[in-house]
Amino acid sequence: MQLFVVLSVLLYATCHIALSATNGTVADGLLDNGNFELAPNAANMRGTVVVGRYAIPGWENEGFVEYIKSGQKQGDMLLVVPEGAYAVRLGNEASIKQKIKVIKGMYYSITFSAARTCAQEERLNVTVAPDSGLLPIQTVYSSTGWDSYAWAFRAGSDVVVLIIHNPGVEEDPACGPLIDAVAIKALYPPRPTNKNIMKNAGYEEGAYIFPDTPWGTLIPPNIEDDHSPLPGWIVESLKAVKYIDSAHYFVPQGRRAVELVAGKESAITQIARTIIGKKYRLSFSVGDANNSCVGSLVVEAFAGKATLKVPYESKGTGGFKRAALIFQAVSNRTRIMFLSTYYTMRSDDYSSLCGPIVDDVKLLSLRKR
Ligand SMILES: *[C@@H]1O[C@H](CO)[C@@H](O)[C@H](O)[C@H]1NC(C)=O
Numbered sequence: 448m449q450l451f452v453v454l455s456v457l458l459y460a461t462c463h464i465a466l467s468a469t470n471g472t473v474a475d476g477l478l479d480n481g482n483f484e485l486a487p488n489a490a491n492m493r494g495t496v497v498v499g500r501y502a503i504p505g506w507e508n509e510g511f512v513e514y515i516k517s518g519q520k521q522g523d524m525l526l527v528v529p530e531g532a533y534a535v536r537l538g539n540e541a542s543i544k545q546k547i548k549v550i551k552g553m554y555y556s557i558t559f560s561a562a563r564t565c566a567q568e569e570r571l572n573v574t575v576a577p578d579s580g581l582l583p584i585q586t587v588y589s590s591t592g593w594d595s596y597a598w599a600f601r602a603g604s605d606v607v608v609l610i611i612h613n614p615g616v617e618e619d620p621a622c623g624p625l626i627d628a629v630a631i632k633a634l635y636p637p638r639p640t641n642k643n644i645m646k647n648a649g650y651e652e653g654a655y656i657f658p659d660t661p662w663g664t665l666i667p668p669n670i671e672d673d674h675s676p677l678p679g680w681i682v683e684s685l686k687a688v689k690y691i692d693s694a695h696y697f698v699p700q701g702r703r704a705v706e707l708v709a710g711k712e713s714a715i716t717q718i719a720r721t722i723i724g725k726k727y728r729l730s731f732s733v734g735d736a737n738n739s740c741v742g743s744l745v746v747e748a749f750a751g752k753a754t755l756k757v758p759y760e761s762k763g764t765g766g767f768k769r770a771a772l773i774f775q776a777v778s779n780r781t782r783i784m785f786l787s788t789y790y791t792m793r794s795d796d797y798s799s800l801c802g803p804i805v806d807d808v809k810l811l812s813l814r815k816r
């Protein structure tokens with residue numbers, strides 16, 4: 448009887464998801480004209496400047512928005528676009544918007560690619576009311592100048608409006624960030640199992656990663672985001688972590704992992720339920736993503752007050768080892784945290800930050816002997 452109930456709940460859940468994908472709600476992947484390849488009519492353009500609110504197919508725009516072709520020059524800077532041949536640039540206080548059909552109550556993650564141009568303190572405000580996040584795009588992690596950023600929200604209604612806004616106040620309005628490739632992915636909140644107290648322990652559930660761009664997706668710190676694009680995990684402190692996939696990187700287990708690209712400035716955390724006095728074993732993989740991140744890497748793991756430093760000699764060609772930390776819980780909530788001790792630069796371009804990867808985290812209570 449109980450099994451039957453569980454099965455029918457599972458069946459119901461499966462049908463529910465299948466139906467929702469065909470009843471007009473948004474599918475995972477690029478939004479409508481999400482890579483801006485469909486151009487405004489020539490009549491709606493003054494040089495590169497877009498004239499008219501509904502000029503860009505699929506989008507509504509406000510303020511000084513430019514439509515940029517890959518290869519266009521700005522001073523001595525050549526503007527290159529990662530997805531296709533076109534992107535938009537948001538001047539001061541400019542924004543782009545799109546209505547999205549979603550399922551009320553579900554969590555979604557938005558991933559978009561952006562590149563800063565000449566402004567000093569570039570940030571983008573991403574909003575799906577009532578949630579909004581101010582994402583700094585100042586630190587560049589990829590050698591191309593483009594990075595992809597994730598931001599998550601919970602749908603408060605069946606139709607939501609995504610707004611990407613440049614709150615900048617530069618002297619030159621043409622100094623705003625470039626935006627290309629805006630995608631969405633539904634997120635399914637993970638649950639702990641009887642084999643693991645950690646949720647989403649292999650980082651398999653998380654933000655959209657573009658299949659055609661090789662630089663992964665940055666997960667910004669939680670202070671800028673109320674819902675995590677990496678369900679179960681919180682990015683603490685100041686800088687982002689990089690979410691990587693096995694299509695472009697070496698990943699120890701499954702298809703996804705995280706790369707700790709910002710040294711001690713960024714930590715990835717989960718609060719685990721524990722029983723005071725009980726002993727636990729936290730084990731995890733530490734490695735390198737096969738991205739020329741060469742050197743003596745160190746991951747620091749924390750479980751409450753217990754810590755472990757895991758050194759990893761990286762040749763930058765992909766690989767990992769397991770490490771384990773045994774601790775006794777002193778609270779019914781134990782903070783599990785990982786960070787990278789050092790900053791490291793890729794040896795192939797000497798300009799982009801890289802770091803050790805963490806994957807396949809397991810937390811189990813040890814039996815009393
Ligand atoms: C799609 O299906 C879901 C679940 O049945 C429902 O909540 C939602 O309102 C539907 N959306 C549309 C646009 O019909």
Ligand SMILES: *[C@@H]1O[C@H](CO)[C@@H](O)[C@H](O)[C@H]1NC(C)=O
Nearest residue numbers: 572573574579580581612614
């Ligand atoms: C971001 O934009 C939203 C909606 O326009 C606004 O409510 C919010 O205050 C803005 N956030 C910041 C930090 O400017």
Ligand SMILES: *[C@@H]1O[C@H](CO)[C@@H](O)[C@H](O)[C@H]1NC(C)=O
Nearest residue numbers: 696697698737738764765766
């Ligand atoms: C690392 O990348 C190279 C080149 O893309 C590939 O040939 C090699 O198999 C990868 N190594 C691992 C361990 O994934």
Ligand SMILES: *[C@@H]1O[C@H](CO)[C@@H](O)[C@H](O)[C@H]1NC(C)=O
Nearest residue numbers: 720721722723777778779780
């Ligand atoms: C343990 O959790 C309960 C509620 O789940 C809380 O009331 C209690 O204060 C917690 N105890 C400690 C020591 O944290």
